[in-house]
Amino acid sequence: MVGNIAEAEDLTQEAFLQLHRKIATFRGDSAFSTWLHRLAINVVLMQLRKKGLSLISLDEAMEPAPEERPGRSFGAPDLTLSGAIDRLALQKAIDDLPAGYRLIFVLHDIEGYEHNEIAAMLECSIGNSKSQLHKARLKLREALRMHTQEGGRR
Amino acid sequence: MTEHANGLSCAAFQAQLPELIGSGENVAGHPHLKDCELCRALLADLETIAEAARQLFPIVEPPDELWEQIESKIKLEEGSGNLG
Numbered sequence: 001m002v003g004n005i006a007e008a009e010d011l012t013q014e015a016f017l018q019l020h021r022k023i024a025t026f027r028g029d030s031a032f033s034t035w036l037h038r039l040a041i042n043v044v045l046m047q048l049r050k051k052g053l054s055l056i057s058l059d060e061a062m063e064p065a066p067e068e069r070p071g072r073s074f075g076a077p078d079l080t081l082s083g084a085i086d087r088l089a090l091q092k093a094i095d096d097l098p099a100g101y102r103l104i105f106v107l108h109d110i111e112g113y114e115h116n117e118i119a120a121m122l123e124c125s126i127g128n129s130k131s132q133l134h135k136a137r138l139k140l141r142e143a144l145r146m147h148t149q150e151g152g153r154r
Numbered sequence: 155m156t157e158h159a160n161g162l163s164c165a166a167f168q169a170q171l172p173e174l175i176g177s178g179e180n181v182a183g184h185p186h187l188k189d190c191e192l193c194r195a196l197l198a199d200l201e202t203i204a205e206a207a208r209q210l211f212p213i214v215e216p217p218d219e220l221w222e223q224i225e226s227k228i229k230l231e232e233g234s235g236n237l238g
Contacts, residue, residue, distance in 0.1 A: 005214060009216060009217075009220050012216055012220060012224075013220060013223060013224050013227065016224045016228075017224065017227055017228065017231065020231070021231075085206040087206070090203070090206055090207065090210060094207070094210075105207070109204050109207045109208060110207055110208065110210065110211055126176075127172075130172040130176030131172045133172070134171060134172035134176075137200045137203050137204065138200075141196075141200065144199075144203070
C-alpha cells in the first residue's frame with residue numbers, strides 16, 4: 001500500500017499501538033478482523049495524508065475527484081497490452097493511482113480479498129467496491145498504454 | 155457509439171462490466187464480445203493487469219524485531235498511562 005518496507009513496518013507498529021489504545025472501544029458490531037483491518041487502513045490513510053497525498057478520510061478516498069476518474073474505452077486506439085506488462089511501469093502506475101483506487105486494487109488484486117470482505121472493511125457497498133476496482137484497473141490500463149506508446153516513440 | 159448485432163452497445167456492456175467481472179461470471183463468453191474487438195481487447199487488458207499485479211508484490215512477513223518493538227512500546231505507554 002505504501003510501497004516501502006520500512007514505512008510499512010512503522011505503520012504496522014502504529015496500527016498495533018492504536019489497537020492497544022482502542023481495543024476497549026470494540027463493540028463486536030463487526031468481526032474483530034474487519035475492525036482491525038479498518039483501523040489499519042485508517043492508519044495508512046493518515047500516513048498518506050501526512051505525506052501530502054490528496055485524501056482526508058476513507059470516505060473521500062472512496063470518491064476520487066472528477067478529474068481522477070478514468071474514461072470509458074470507446075473508440076480507443078488499436079493498442080492492447082498483449083500480455084507483456086513492464087513490471088516497473090505497473091508498479092509505478094499502481095503507486096500513482098489515487099488513494100481510493102489504490103486501496104481497493106491492493107486489497108482485491110494483490111492481497112486477494114473478496115468484494116464482500118472489502119465492503120465490510122471500508123464500510124461501503126459491494127457494488128461500490130466492484131466499481132472502484134474496475135475504475136482502478138481502467139486507470140492502470142490508461143497509464144500502461146501511455147507508457148507503451150511513449151516507449152514506442154523512443 | 156457502436157451498436158452490435160447482439161443489441162448491446164459498448165457503453166452498455168462496459169457499464170455492466172464491473173458487476174460481470176466482480177460476480178465471477180464467465181465474461182469472455184458474453185455475447186457482446188463475440189463481435190466486439192474493442193471490448194475483447196479491454197477485457198483482455200484488464201485480466202492481464204490483474205494477473206500481473208498478483209505476481210508483483212511478494213508477501214513480506216514482518217521481522218521478529220518489529221513485534222519486540224511493538225511490545226516494548228506498549229509497555230512504555232502502559233507505564234506512562236498514555237492510552238488515549
